Amino acid sequence: MPLKKLQFRPGVNRESTTLANEGGWYDCDKIRFRSGYPEKLGGWAQDTGTAQATLQPPSGSYWGVCRSMWNWVTLAGNNLLGLGTNLKFYIQNGPGGQFFDVTPIRETATAVTNAFAVSSGSNIVTVTDSGHGAQTGDFVTVTYVGGAIGGMPASAIAGEHQITYISTSQYSFVATSSATSNAGPTGTATFAYQITTGLVVYTVASGWGAGGWGGSNVGGSSTGWGEAATTGGVGQQLRLWSQSNYGEDLIFNPRGGALYYWAVNANPTVFDRGTIIKAGDFIPGSGSITYDSTTPSVANIVMVSDASRFVICFGTNDPTGVYATTAQDPLQIRWSQQEEFYTWTPAVTNQAGDYRLSRGSEIVAAQQTRQEILVWTDAAVYSMQYLGPPYVWGFQIMGDNISIAGPNVVSVANNITYWMGADKFYMYSGRVETLPCALRQYVYDDINMVQSYQFFSGTNEGYNEIWWFYCSANSNTVDKYVVFNYLEQTWYYGTMERTYWLDSPLREQPMATFITDVETANAGALLYHETGNDDGTTTPASPIDAYVQSADFDIDDGHDFSLVTRIIPDITFNGSNVNQPTVTFTVRPRQNPGANYGQSNDPDVVSKDNYVGQRTYNVQQFTQYVYVRVRGRQMAFRVGSTDLGVAWQLGAPRIDLRKDGRR
16 A cells, blocks of 8 residues: 555644544643644753842742742843742842842831740740741841850841741741750840741631641731631632832732832842832832822732723722722722822822722732733623723623633733633633633643632743643642644643743743742742753753654554554654754554553564553654554554653654554
């Protein structure tokens, strides 16, 4: 018989069986489709920057798990990256630059007496500070200039430390050296407590001792390890951030927390801490301007609009109007006077105002697009458009009875908005539509929706892709991804552990973050994707295991068995950075759809790679053909690579395929 060209439909389809999908691709990991043909993903390399702090992370570039990034360039030309983790907030000055700790200070306790106690042979320092308000995992900076305590030098006590909670009046931290004798309580010091840390994953409280790190924080009321939780059976959300530029400065907000402001210093090498946006407080650097009396004290999302530069809070408190309250309303939207983020009280002389959405129970996400701001509740999506005085902003329901998986699952490409719902994908181009997905069943049959607020999406503009990262059914952390190529209308998927993604035109490659300290999730690092061909999360770099496998194909609908005797490869290795780059071609036969691949009664078929009847062949750049002997009623074709430095794109290989009888 003539040679058969192995040319399959672009994209991966798991909506039917592997036999029903004949002529298509069925399985993959770490590949993409470009111009209709599969190729290996680009590699990733770790950013070389480190945290600028006296207390370095145990492993990685910064403290905590990152769930927010924002990139901008200042008037002085500094390429800044805001990065929010569950433990801190950082700003990085340029690729490879330091991560400056700008985490706001929650409270400062000055001239605390009889503050320290130590024990001989231990490096644990016990601090007594009544009403410190901290919980385990929080950070404190100690200013102590006295003498040694119990033989422990003052330099080991002063500086930044991570807190281990004991009680409402005491806590402890690990010093850099040990005491030689028992001492204390003694010493006078000042303590600067950073804002309370958040959770790594969504945690369902269950009464005594519930909450993150053994404690909980609900509505600003903290409990510590070993203390009763404030509410039994109520879930505690993980730490999420929103951030947006106000000019070259930054306004940022931890979900369910206060608003904070970070201002660029006149000295570009100085990175001051962020400060709280609070009614009655002075604006940093303003001299005499204060935030007005109705400034929001809590919000789930903060945004600065492109239209007239309003600061907008979603899921905030509303202390004005007929239904005034200081409690957080998850459906309330408020905006400041244009160009005045410190004026929030509505008046005939300004455009400050508010609006409460009616559909759903909370605002989940908000996304600024070309001519509107889209706002998602857990039941509907609204269009928020600037109208000007007197109504300022107008609201319309664009879709009802829809869902959204979490605050970070929305991406915009080519003026079309895409997002992940609770059971399918959506798109919005002026109207809400279901996004057809060839992997819908595969994704939603293996997903942990309890952790859906961890899910996130991002664009990869260079390859016309929308990426969604999510937790598989048996995982409490993100370990899988699914990709939609909006130019070629194809889908593909794989496994990858990341915590956030940002594709910024201000930096050369898409950025992602990952956990480096897996045991405690206390540290993370920044990656640049589409860099090289290997996995840069390890030192030295590791190879990427990438493959794609076809659906089953046969002869005459499987009436006869088929025999493959030769493969003529068609593959390129452009971009490889090793000599003799190699991929493996695998032909996987089986007798019927219910049988495992590789099962065969043919005595001429040799077992290889632990699959009876499966044959794997190494293919290099100048391999012209490979002689094989594989027999089966159906077969699947697979190409993959597991070596360092290899890049490849598959073309249209051919096989010598003929009938081989029914016995």
